[in-house]
Amino acid sequence: MIPSGNRRTISILLLVIIILGSVALYYSPLLDGIRTKHLDSATIYAHASKGVVTVRGVSDNSSVLGTGFVIYYAGSNYIVTNFHVVDGYVNPTVTFSDGNAYVSKVVGSDGYSDLAIVSVSSPASEFHPLQLGSSSNLEIGETVVAIGNPYGLSNTITVGIVSQTGRSIQTGTLGNFAIANTIQFSAPVNPGNSGGPLINSVGMVVGITAASVTSGQGLSFAIPSDTISRELPALVSNGKYDKHPYLGLQLVDMNYELSHAMNTNVTSGVLIVNTVAGGPASNAGLRGGTQRVIIDRQRFTIGGDIITSLNGHKIVNYDSLSSYLEDNAVSGQKIQVGIIRQGTVMVVQVELGTRPPFQA
Numbered sequence: 001m002i003p004s005g006n007r008r009t010i011s012i013l014l015l016v017i018i019i020l021g022s023v024a025l026y027y028s029p030l031l032d033g034i035r036t037k038h039l040d041s042a043t044i045y046a047h048a049s050k051g052v053v054t055v056r057g058v059s060d061n062s063s064v065l066g067t068g069f070v071i072y073y074a075g076s077n078y079i080v081t082n083f084h085v086v087d088g089y090v091n092p093t094v095t096f097s098d099g100n101a102y103v104s105k106v107v108g109s110d111g112y113s114d115l116a117i118v119s120v121s122s123p124a125s126e127f128h129p130l131q132l133g134s135s136s137n138l139e140i141g142e143t144v145v146a147i148g149n150p151y152g153l154s155n156t157i158t159v160g161i162v163s164q165t166g167r168s169i170q171t172g173t174l175g176n177f178a179i180a181n182t183i184q185f186s187a188p189v190n191p192g193n194s195g196g197p198l199i200n201s202v203g204m205v206v207g208i209t210a211a212s213v214t215s216g217q218g219l220s221f222a223i224p225s226d227t228i229s230r231e232l233p234a235l236v237s238n239g240k241y242d243k244h245p246y247l248g249l250q251l252v253d254m255n256y257e258l259s260h261a262m263n264t265n266v267t268s269g270v271l272i273v274n275t276v277a278g279g280p281a282s283n284a285g286l287r288g289g290t291q292r293v294i295i296d297r298q299r300f301t302i303g304g305d306i307i308t309s310l311n312g313h314k315i316v317n318y319d320s321l322s323s324y325l326e327d328n329a330v331s332g333q334k335i336q337v338g339i340i341r342q343g344t345v346m347v348v349q350v351e352l353g354t355r356p357p358f359q360a
Contacts, residue, residue, distance in 0.1 A: 038201040044145050045157045047203055050097045050128035052147045054154055055081050055104070055118070055195060057089030064089045067148040067196035068118060069205065072129040073232055079118040080228060081195030082210055083109045086116045094120045097155060102126070108235030111358035112244050113227055114179055114210050116195075117235045130197055133204025135183065135224035138162050146187040146209055146220070148196030160187030160218065166323045169211060169221050177244075177355065178318075179223065180326035183207045186218035198222040226327070243330040246353040248279020250288070253317040254306060257295045262302050266340055268316045272304035284350040287341065309338030331355075 039047075048069075057064040066085030071078055079094055086092065086106050095101040102122040109116040120126075142162045150156050163186050168178040185198065189212045198207035207222030231241040250273040252258070259267045273289050275282040289301035307315055311328070315321045315338075329335055331354035339346050 039203055041143075041145050041157065041159045044199055044201075044203050045147065048130055048145075048147060048197065048199055049155050049157075051130040052097065052155055052196060053079055054095040054149050054152075055079070055085055055092070056095065056101075057086065057092040059087075059089040065149065065152055065192050066194045067192065067209070068094065069147075069195075069197040069208075070127050070129045071132060071205075071232075072127075073236060077120075077124070077127040077129060078107065078236070079104065079120060080208060081116050081118060082208065082223075083111045083114045083116045085195045086118065087111070092118070094118065094122075095154075096122070096126045097128075098126070100126060108239040108241075110231055110235065110241040112177060112179070112355060113231060113241070114223055115208070115228060115231060115235065115241075117232070130199075130205050131203075132225045132229055133200060133202070133206050134229075135165075135206045135226045138165055138183065138200065138206055140164060143201045144185050144187060144206065145199045146185070146189055146193065146196060146222075147199070148189065148193035148209060150190035150192045152192055156193075158187040158189065160185050160220070163218070165224075166319050167221060168319045168322045178322055179210070180322035181224055181227065182210065183222040183224055185220050185222060187220060188212075188218070189220045242354060242357075244355045245325045245329045245331055245333065246279070246355045247281045247325075247350065248276035248353060249281045249286070250274040250276075251307075251318055251321070252300065258300065258302060261293050261295060261300070264306075264340070264343065266306055266308070269306045269308040269340070270315060270318050270321055271302065271306050273301045274304075280350050280353040281337075284337075284348050286337065286339065286348055286350070305339040305341050307337060307339055309336075311336050312338070325352075 051070040053068045055066045055068045068079040068081035092104045093101045094104040102120050104118050104120045107117045107119050146158050163184040167182045167184045170178045193209050196209045197205045200206045206225045210223050212220040234241045251270045254269045256267050275288045287305050289304035291303045334351045337348045337350050
């Protein structure tokens, strides 16, 4: 029988051996094929640039130029690009990295997510598909690479970091809707970059470059790859994606000033300004505001319900609301909307509707 003091010593030695062995194994060349490898930007470009293409066409008697990238889906090669690049254009072509150009055709598109899928009549040897990764795994501060054709300068690479995720961006073509859950990143993009891939440090496409703030620096946005993966089957098979959830609400982020004007201590969530008559929220009994006030020279309608949660998930602002809906709900689904109405906490069930057909 081993004395208790010796057993303790043996246990400690075994633990040390296990820890040292694990560290040695992790850094061993034997795991090179398993361990995640982070690539430098030059290696990422060398692997990905052949899969990046130039999208051209004519719209309203002016030339259209953008970017796209090759993916392989359901036994065929396709080009992914932005809806706003191909919307309304004629004489469409795709030019590959070797300079060869071919006639193309839009297979499917979704203006609400600014996505389009294009097919190309070209030899199979022209296609060099890029691999879609999961944008949900992105970390703030992670290095990303954007490849595109700014001002026609083909296959230009820029490097930056993920500045934030879950952003909602509004464009002039979306009416009262926003593109949900976009990736904010710092790599410079310019006209012509639209539709190009945003690639992470392991060489996977995590987004598609969509927009930038021209008056700012390092303010660029990309549609997340998870949105592409979710919509791709419908875009290819049906030519459209019509499952965007619809509440029928006009909303504004809560803040301290609005909270003070409404005599409440709620400073987060989203305030219902107005409900669309006959819309899902209105039919469920959610209420908009009744009183108009001016705060910092802006007009607001206050007194409506404050949305604080969806299916128990905390809603901090409009970004979090739109991102949650886009990632976790589809039209026709019933959700539990947590609200505060004149100081009373309530939960209202809402059956989500379908957005009206997109009109550019």
